[in-house]
Amino acid sequence: MRVGIVGCGLIGQKRARLLRDASLSAVYDVDQSRAQALAAVQGCRAVADLPEVFAASDIILVSTANHALAQIALAAVRAGKHVLVEKPGAIRSSELEELQAAAQEQRVHVRIGYNHRYHPALQQARSLVDSGAVGDLMFIRARYGHGGRVGYDREWRADPRLSGGGELIDQGVHLIDLSRWFLGPFTSIAGAAPTFFWDMPVDDNAFLHLRTASGATAWLHASCTEWKNLFSFEIYGRTGKLHIEGLGGSYGIERLAFYKMLPEMGPPETTIWEYPRGDQSWALELSAFLEDIRLDRTPQPGLAEGIETLKIVEEIYRASAR
Numbered sequence: 001m002r003v004g005i006v007g008c009g010l011i012g013q014k015r016a017r018l019l020r021d022a023s024l025s026a027v028y029d030v031d032q033s034r035a036q037a038l039a040a041v042q043g044c045r046a047v048a049d050l051p052e053v054f055a056a057s058d059i060i061l062v063s064t065a066n067h068a069l070a071q072i073a074l075a076a077v078r079a080g081k082h083v084l085v086e087k088p089g090a091i092r093s094s095e096l097e098e099l100q101a102a103a104q105e106q107r108v109h110v111r112i113g114y115n116h117r118y119h120p121a122l123q124q125a126r127s128l129v130d131s132g133a134v135g136d137l138m139f140i141r142a143r144y145g146h147g148g149r150v151g152y153d154r155e156w157r158a159d160p161r162l163s164g165g166g167e168l169i170d171q172g173v174h175l176i177d178l179s180r181w182f183l184g185p186f187t188s189i190a191g192a193a194p195t196f197f198w199d200m201p202v203d204d205n206a207f208l209h210l211r212t213a214s215g216a217t218a219w220l221h222a223s224c225t226e227w228k229n230l231f232s233f234e235i236y237g238r239t240g241k242l243h244i245e246g247l248g249g250s251y252g253i254e255r256l257a258f259y260k261m262l263p264e265m266g267p268p269e270t271t272i273w274e275y276p277r278g279d280q281s282w283a284l285e286l287s288a289f290l291e292d293i294r295l296d297r298t299p300q301p302g303l304a305e306g307i308e309t310l311k312i313v314e315e316i317y318r319a320s321a322r
């Protein structure tokens with residue numbers, strides 16, 4: 001299938017490098033020099049406007065700043081294109097609801113780019129949970145963060161008009177999505193999104209306490225004052241625990257530890273997997289989307305999951321503004 005990319009910054013470039021089972025037909029960016037540079041590397045066309053990239057493509061990958069994601073995805077859907085839109089997909093859940101209605105009308109598929117589900121440690125953890133290896137799930141404790149960089153508080157992510165918020169809507173949404181994937185829908189939402197360090201009108205930390213109808217709980221912390229990059233995701237079951245650490249690169253080697261409770265309890269039986277071969281989640285995610293389209297199945301995570309995640313974000317921001 002022919003893929004077009006809208007937004008040729010770092011994420012758009014990464015998407016282009018990791019395409020599998022599809023061909024890159026055209027790229028577009030409001031900064032034409034960026035589009036031309038990417039087209040030269042990838043051997044495709046840099047086009048002058050959105051209708052042209054839509055006409056050249058079957059699937060559109062939208063990799064812009066947050067404020068433009070939903071608008072461009074909606075235009076692509078109305079042009080009859082399947083869309084993979086980067087997380088969070090929009091800056092308001094209502095934008096995704098409008099996109100959902102249009103996708104249903106046009107009979108096309110939309111996937112939200114929550115690629116962390118396709119990291120090997122998280123895929124293995126999902127398999128272990130599904131097999132019953134850790135028993136019924138009780139709670140999740142997770143942390144995700146980076147330390148920013150000089151001038152971080154003057155970049156687009158620090159402008160609420162462009163980003164829709166700070167660290168919560170940036171990295172925090174990954175934690176929410178992963179927690180919902182394992183625990184199910186949350187019916188109780190509490191938390192705060194303060195700004196401790198950076199000189200910006202958006203949050204640099206977010207603390208969440210989420211509970212399902214059955215009481216399963218997620219304690220989540222996303223931070224851009226984490227001076228050493230960190231990813232830690234712990235899943236607690238009644239008969240075992242799973243702990244994912246690292247995402248590769250600056251986050252350290254990706255690992256999964258499985259702590260299996262013994263009948264006599266005491267120190268658990270421990271198995272550790274390491275995944276040192278780099279991040280293939282972006283390529284696997286696109287392959288799954290191609291399969292969604294081929295089988296005419298609803299993508300997961302898709303718009304329904306994206307809407308619920310943004311509703312949680314909105315509730316935390318409302319609580320923080322009181």
